[in-house]
Amino acid sequence: MASIFWFADGGGTDRLTPPVLVRWIRTQxxxxxxxxxxxxxxxxxxxxxxxxxxxxSNMAGVCEIxxxxxxxxxxxxxxxxxxxxxxxxxxSRFPPPLSEQPIDKTKRGGARYEHVKDIADWRLVFVDTxxxxxxxxxxxxxxxxxxxxxxxxEKPGRAKIVFAHHSRLSRGKHGDNDTVKTLxxxxxxxxxxxxxxxxxxxxxxxxxxxxxxxxxDPDRHIVPFERGIHVHVNGxxxxxxDETSGTFxxxxxxxxxxxxxxxxxxxxxxxxxxxxGPRAADVSILSFGTNDPPTVTEPKLLKAFKxxx
Amino acid sequence: xxxLHISQDDTGFWQLSFEDDDGSLTxxxxxxxxxxxxxxxxxxxxxxGKVPNAAIVIGAPRPxxxxxxxxxxxxxxxxxxxxx
Numbered sequence: 001m002a003s004i005f006w007f008a009d010g011g012g013t014d015r016l017t018p019p020v021l022v023r024w025i026r027t028q029x030x031x032x033x034x035x036x037x038x039x040x041x042x043x044x045x046x047x048x049x050x051x052x053x054x055x056x057s058n059m060a061g062v063c064e065i066x067x068x069x070x071x072x073x074x075x076x077x078x079x080x081x082x083x084x085x086x087x088x089x090x091x092s093r094f095p096p097p098l099s100e101q102p103i104d105k106t107k108r109g110g111a112r113y114e115h116v117k118d119i120a121d122w123r124l125v126f127v128d129t130x131x132x133x134x135x136x137x138x139x140x141x142x143x144x145x146x147x148x149x150x151x152x153x154e155k156p157g158r159a160k161i162v163f164a165h166h167s168r169l170s171r172g173k174h175g176d177n178d179t180v181k182t183l184x185x186x187x188x189x190x191x192x193x194x195x196x197x198x199x200x201x202x203x204x205x206x207x208x209x210x211x212x213x214x215x216x217d218p219d220r221h222i223v224p225f226e227r228g229i230h231v232h233v234n235g236x237x238x239x240x241x242d243e244t245s246g247t248f249x250x251x252x253x254x255x256x257x258x259x260x261x262x263x264x265x266x267x268x269x270x271x272x273x274x275x276x277g278p279r280a281a282d283v284s285i286l287s288f289g290t291n292d293p294p295t296v297t298e299p300k301l302l303k304a305f306k307x308x309x
Numbered sequence: 310x311x312x313l314h315i316s317q318d319d320t321g322f323w324q325l326s327f328e329d330d331d332g333s334l335t336x337x338x339x340x341x342x343x344x345x346x347x348x349x350x351x352x353x354x355x356x357x358g359k360v361p362n363a364a365i366v367i368g369a370p371r372p373x374x375x376x377x378x379x380x381x382x383x384x385x386x387x388x389x390x391x392x393x
Contacts, residue, residue: 015342041346133353173338239341239342239346240339240340240342241340243336243338265386266386290383
């Protein structure tokens with residue numbers, strides 16, 4: 001079995017929650033630590049310096065999919081060649097094996113950071129959606145959907161997890177991200193059959209879990225696993241919380257996004273994904289409580305999900 | 310007119326609350342260490358038309374309530390509040 005750990009939306013500041021999460025994760029013999037993006041406030045070199053300290057000045061075993069804040073220090077090039085300068089400079093200092101974050105400088109824009117890891121019979125796919133507050137993925141680069149579809153189809157079966165900062169479905173201040181619709185569509189074959197088991201994202205600062213959703217109108221339908229993909233959001237990594245209640249009044253009601261099957265907007269959380277077999281994964285949402293910084297060093301299980309097929 | 314209020318609450322953290330036309334308040338975000346992130350998000354909500362034409366009201370910093378220790382207190386979700 002291999003264990004993958006995820007947290008997001010807490011890096012690059014003097015906040016003390018991320019170091020608590022990282023210290024505990026490192027006691028769990030992680031196969032991989034995925035930081036799900038956003039080094040605040042603008043992904044500058046100085047902020048990446050704080051991010052480095054939050055990780056104990058050790059990026060071994062860590063990769064990061066950039067968030068919108070990482071992309072707030074962009075190069076002058078237009079899309080699709082624009083890059084997040086602070087992000088690229090930082091991760092260029094730690095090429096594998098110093099970290100698990102590769103940069104392919106032969107590619108354009110965010111495609112440089114997209115990669116695949118095959119761990120314990122599962123394929124993990126990392127997709128950059130940093131500019132997708134405003135830009136539609138693939139941000140003007142037609143090669144990226146081809147790449148994504150290829151890496152999903154060249155490995156048979158469903159044992160694949162796709163990580164990106166922006167989630168197709170989300171609940172909170174940001175809500176569903178229509179800008180990554182093309183990315184979502186790539187997770188299904190031409191007949192609409194799903195190619196992956198789960199997507200993991202952040203951006204909204206809370207935790208949600210969605211039972212399998214189909215290619216078409218994923219915000220409206222829950223379907224059997226054979227026809228859909230689980231969606232998980234965890235942006236509760238240490239930088240405030242966004243409400244998931246959706247009990248807004250008046251015209252404000254529509255912004256909150258799709259209704260999930262589980263939601264939490266109070267706890268600082270790490271997601272643990274145990275790859276227990278070629279057709280089985282256990283997802284645990286672990287809480288470090290509500291205090292900032294956390295007053296516990298061992299998390300409690302908030303919710304667990306089993307993926308079996 | 311609808312308003313988005315960004316203010317420091319009794320916990321010492323910052324929150325974003327929505328005030329509807331009828332004056333009712335709804336908490337949107339809480340436990341942020343400063344106002345900057347919430348200001349950006351409020352602007353985005355208005356610019357993208359999710360809360361069209363809402364005014365953004367930013368409160369002044371103020372000390373946390375003496376009864377709450379930001380470092381060790383048992384944090385619980387605050388009530389929504391106006392910035393003024």
